[in-house]
Amino acid sequence: MGHHGATSFACAWPRQHLFELPGRTPPFPFQGPCISHSAAPTNSSPLLSWQLDFSMRQVLVLGLEGAGKSSVLHYISSEAAKDRTAPTQGFNSVQVYADGFQIDLLELGGSQNLRFYWNQYLSQAHVLVFVVDSADGPRLPTARQELQWLLAEDPRLPLVVLANKQDKSDALSVAELHRELALHTLNGQREFFLLPTSATHAALATATSIRRVKSLLVELLSQL
Numbered sequence: 066m067g068h069h070g071a072t073s074f075a076c077a078w079p080r081q082h083l084f085e086l087p088g089r090t091p092p093f094p095f096q097g098p099c100i101s102h103s104a105a106p107t108n109s110s111p112l113l114s115w116q117l118d119f120s121m122r123q124v125l126v127l128g129l130e131g132a133g134k135s136s137v138l139h140y141i142s143s144e145a146a147k148d149r150t151a152p153t154q155g156f157n158s159v160q161v162y163a164d165g166f167q168i169d170l171l172e173l174g175g176s177q178n179l180r181f182y183w184n185q186y187l188s189q190a191h192v193l194v195f196v197v198d199s200a201d202g203p204r205l206p207t208a209r210q211e212l213q214w215l216l217a218e219d220p221r222l223p224l225v226v227l228a229n230k231q232d233k234s235d236a237l238s239v240a241e242l243h244r245e246l247a248l249h250t251l252n253g254q255r256e257f258f259l260l261p262t263s264a265t266h267a268a269l270a271t272a273t274s275i276r277r278v279k280s281l282l283v284e285l286l287s288q289l
C-alpha cells in the first residue's frame with residue numbers, strides 16, 4: 066500500500082468554469098465557498114477536473130441528505146471521525162492519493178433539489194458509493210427509488226453501498242437493507258459491495274472501518 070496522505074484547503078468555485086463546459090447545462094447553483102481536501106493543493110477547480118481529466122480515478126458519492134456522505138469523505142481524507150458536519154449545499158470534493166494514483170471523491174448534496182443533478186455525473190464515475198442511513202426506516206423507500214434510478218442508468222458501474230450509522234440502536238442490518246433497497250435485483254454485470262459502516266464511531270466492532278472502505282476503493286480502482 067502506498068502513501069495515503071491528505072491535507073485540506075478551502076476554495077471558492079469560479080462560477081464561469083461551470084458554464085464553459087461544452088454540451089452541458091449549468092449544474093446546480095453553488096453556494097461557495099466549499100471545502101476541498103487534497104494531498105496536493107492546486108488552483109484548478111475540482112469539479113472542472115472531475116469533468117475533464119479522465120486519467121484520475123473518480124468516485125461519485127450519493128445518498129439522501131443526512132445519510133453521512135460528508136462524514137465518510139471527511140474520514141477517508143483525514144483518517145479521523147468527525148462528530149458534526151453541515152449539510153452539503155452543492156457538492157463536496159475530496160482528493161486522496163493512494164498507490165500512486167489520485168482518487169477524486171465527489172459528493173453531491175442529497176436534498177431533493179440537488180438529486181435532480183445526480184445522474185449527470187454518472188458517466189464520469191468509475192465507482193458509485195451510495196450511503197444510506199441505516200436507522201432512517203421511513204426514508205428507505207425513497208433511498209431505494211433514487212438508487213434504483215441510478216442503477217438503471219448505468220448497468221455496469223461498480224457499486225459500493227454503505228449501510229451507515231450502524232452505531233445507532235435502531236439501525237437495520239445489512240441483510241435487512243439488502244431487502245429494503247431491493248438489491249437482489251442487481252444483475253451480475255456489476256461489482257457490488259454492501260458494507261456496514263459508522264462514520265462517527267471509529268472503533269465500532271460491528272462496522273467496517275472506513276479505512277477498509279478506502280482500501281476497497283483503491284482495490285476496485287486499481288483494476289481499471
Ligand SMILES: Nc1nc2c(ncn2[C@@H]2O[C@H](COP(=O)(O)OP(=O)(O)OP(=O)(O)O)[C@@H](O)[C@H]2O)c(=O)[nH]1
Nearest residue numbers: 130131132133134135136150152153175230263264
Ligand atoms: N450516529 C451517527 N451519526 C452519523 C454517522 N454518519 C454521519 N452522522 C451524522 O449525520 C448527520 C449528517 O451527516 P452528513 O455527513 O452531513 O450527511 P450527508 O449525507 O453529507 O448529508 P447532505 O450533505 O445534506 O446530503 C451529521 O450530524 C453527522 O454527524 C454515523 O455513522 N453515525
Ligand SMILES: [Mg+2]
Nearest residue numbers: 134135152153
Ligand atoms: Mg454532505
